[in-house]
Amino acid sequence: MAVTRRTFVLGLAGTALVPRSPAYPFRLGVASGDPAPDSVVLWTRLAPSPLDADGQGGMPHADVPVDWQIATSPTFGKVVTSGTVQARYADAHTVHVVANGLRPDAEYYYRFRARGHVSATGRTLTTPAFDARGRDLTMLFACCSNLESGYFTAYRRMAEEHADLILHLGDYIYEGAAKPNVVRPHLGREILTLPDYRRRYGQYKMDPDLQAAHAVAPWVVVPDDHDVEDDYSGVFRFDDLPPLTPAQWVTRRTAAYRAYYEHLPLRPASAPVGNSIQLYRRLYWGRLATFHMLDTRQFRSRLACAGGWKVCREADQPRRSITGAAQEAWLLDGFAEHHGTWDILGQQVFFAGRLDPTGVGNMDAWDGYRASRARIQRGWQDRRVRNPVVLTGDIHTAWANDLKADYTDERSPTVGTELICTSLTSRGDGTPDTAVPGQATNPHLRFYSDRRGYCRARITPAQLTADFRTLDFVKLPGAPVTTLKSFAIPDGRPGLHPL
Known part of the structure; x- marks a missing residue:
């Protein structure tokens, strides 16, 4: 009726x-x-x-x-x-x-x-008034919800947390064509046009668990690659699959940005103009925390050495940037504000150094843009940022990392902290494995999990407490959530302190 x-x-x-x-x-x-x-x-x-x-x-x-x-x-x-x-x-x-x-x-x-x-x-x-201390903040952050890989139970568990704020760090949708033998198949072909993207958002947003998470708290969102196309960087595609002319690629990227804005609770300042979209921005939780939300896809230099895991000297070239010059300057200006007790970077890809003894690293992460990372880390050190914390998605596994002034020297000072949420569903159920890959040569990598889930952060003036919340399965609905590991980051003491 x-x-x-x-x-x-x-x-x-x-x-x-x-x-x-x-x-x-x-x-x-x-x-x-x-x-x-x-x-x-x-x-x-x-x-x-x-x-x-x-x-x-x-x-x-x-x-x-x-x-x-x-x-x-x-x-x-x-x-x-x-x-x-x-x-x-x-x-x-x-x-x-x-x-x-x-x-x-x-x-x-x-x-x-x-x-x-x-x-x-x-x-x-x-949020609290700009100059108010405000109450403590319970914040969740998550990423990588592939419909084909499993049920969105983690979104339901996030809704049950009744948090104050939810950050989504990218891959809200996946762009691929329907595949056989998956949990929940996508509809139709790989999405290329505006009607395709709108329909794919419709398929994802019909999910009741996703709707529950949206309805319980305000979200702050930034996209990653699958919201457009896998492993793209700026105006460059990682590969030519499916084959597109340059004009068709611009049309696809334009459609993806428009559909992203259409389907998420963004302010009019983020409405796309032509084939670009303004998504890096700041959010202030009073004097407690400043969130610097980054866009590490749209303005980055082309993947070094054609991408992948490589030994790649090109990754050290000073001209290379993962943020673009304008966004980098904006971020450094934000560090100089000293407005909140905590300066939190919400961004997409693995930030800490992670090279094997031969120098092999992921060119799609900050290891592919090492000079860019160094400028930003020096920027927060030079500006005496008290509590820099990097929140990351993308990798489909959970990590907790100390950030080092020099990643080749384990005695180098710890200058910040990185918390990486696992995927919501991507990679399926995962395994119980918690052995940190590559830790022998990267001792600053402190925690790892291959389960699905999300992160919960409780932020006070005295410390940030991070809980890695995990589900044992996503290929069937209804999994309970547990806290696998917790860390504290005390005010003024960068780095991870296990609880």
């Missing part, structure tokens, strides 16, 4: 009562993100048929008005702000509402109404 405006306003049509008729437009759930002290982004998409090949979700060509509300409780007894926004056909009827006029350091609930239906209710938070 249709829901009237009266029941929408009074909050009597809860999530459990929303009719799931064929015309129900909120099948992809709701989300919020990029919180500030006085505002937050609210997101939804109208798509009663998210898997339609045209990428329009079964919606008409017309724009559609969408009502939204924010309240202080999930019953919506006190609505603090509301409005109406147009869901545009040209944007696949996605909605990005910047809800302003909110109180800092506050919890809110939100929902949408369109075409006589009410969405699920989402919970969100604003």
